[in-house]
Amino acid sequence: MPIDVKELSYSYNPGTALEKRALQNISVSINRGEFVLIGGDTGSGKSTLIRHFNGLLRPICGHVTVGGMQAHEKHVKAKVGIVFQFPQDQLFGRTVYEDVAFGPSNFGIRGEELEERVAEALELVGIREELYNVPPFSLSGGEMRLVAIAGVLSMRPDHLVMDEPLAGLDPGNKHSLLRILKELHSQGISVIIVSHRISDLLPLADKVIWMEDGRISFEGRPQDFIDSGHSLPPAITSLMKDLRQRGIDVRDDIFTIEDAFNEICRVKREKMVHRQ
Ligand SMILES: Nc1ncnc2c1ncn2[C@@H]1O[C@H](COP(=O)(O)OP(=O)(O)OP(=O)(O)O)[C@@H](O)[C@H]1O
Ligand SMILES: [Mg+2]
Structure with a gap:
């Protein structure tokens, strides 16, 4: 199920004095199983772009489809999981378990299958069983991010999209998150990471997309990206x-x-x- 973006343009507050053009004529495809880094300066449009991948934002011009479906169709939410930069923005369950169960139960999954999915997702990110009944907001920042990732993984998505996943993590947490991302990628999920500083992640990537002022100014292999001089x-x-x-x-x-x-x-x- 590839994500296909065709001639996408997007403005915030269109038709008002506060109109802000955030994306201009973006075309890009991401295949299942790819490890993609999206980089660029602050305000270049990275977060706006990924929010189109599962219909959180709708194109003003152009199309975003996932396996041929429009990105805002409900079914796509199960296929493209997005983890925001600040996990507290997406955690809301009374317990860790409830939070991770929310997505699949919303798609009608109950009973043993639900339990299996929640346990599988929490195990993948290394959250121990003692924490299942703890309120997510009592966890550390690093643990909250892991629970937010598990909440997306319990949907068994084809694509895991993360906005600045390494921001604010200490070296130990960074290392374990990179290990988890590698493991997920090896299971065939595509991993799409937005980051200001992508050099730590280049060794894992199949493809780099670099954004400047709402446009893609580079798309290609990590080695060609390094040679292009877009970033240190x-x-x-x-x-x-x-x-x-x-x-x-x-x-x-x-x-x-x-x-x-x-x-x-x-x-x-x-x-x-x-x-x-
Ligand atoms: N809710 C909003 N309302 C108005 N303008 C917005 C809004 N969100 C983003 N923008 C503007 O759209 C442009 C792209 O923003 P976006 O958040 O996608 O950039 P970014 O590359 O993710 O930046 P950062 O690296 O700082 O997270 C910026 O000029 C930003 O000011
Ligand atoms: Mg952003």
């Missing part, structure tokens, strides 16, 4: 470029620590063979 490269890529400039013959098209380690080992091995 990840620290590990800068290090490899620096080593190369200093005369060490390493590749500089690298953005994971593991690949950097393997590349440095390769060069070291070659040098040793040369010396013998």
Whole structure:
């Protein structure tokens, strides 16, 4: 079920003195199973764009469809789950369990299947059973975000969309969230992440979309994104470029620590063979 955006334009407060054009003629497709990063400066239209993916906003011009259905159809809400930047904006249940059960029960799922879905979603994000009956607002910010993610996962969506998921998380929480995203992606769900600072996430991505002033100014592979100079490269890529400039013959098209380690080992091995 791909998300297809065709010639989408959107303005806030149209036809008034406060009219603000937020998206201009956007066309993009996201396939099930892709890991997509959406970056860009503040106010470039990232949140406005993703709110069209499950009909929270409706296009003023153009179309957004999911597997051929209009994005505002109820069924799409089950297929495209959006987690907002501030989880407290989407949590409202009296308990963690109720919150996560809300989506599927709204689609008529009851009994054992509901219990199974809630337990599966909470387990995926690592929320322990002792917390099932706790009010979500008594949790830490990181835990609330995990519950908000579980609330979307209990719908068993094809696409998980997250707005600034790493903002405000400490390194430990960041690491575990990245592990969860990787796991979900490996299960075939597409993961679509909006972020100001996408360099931490580039190693996971299949595709990068960069927005400027309501338009897409770049769409392509992470490596081409780094080469395009739209954003600072990840620290590990800068290090490899620096080593190369200093005369060490390493590749500089690298953005994971593991690949950097393997590349440095390769060069070291070659040098040793040369010396013998
Ligand atoms: N509810 C609203 N009413 C009026 N204008 C809005 C509203 N929400 C957003 N805008 C304007 O639309 C434009 C795009 O906003 P949007 O929130 O999509 O940007 P963003 O890329 O998500 O920014 P950020 O990185 O700060 O979250 C901005 O100029 C913003 O001021
Ligand atoms: Mg935003």
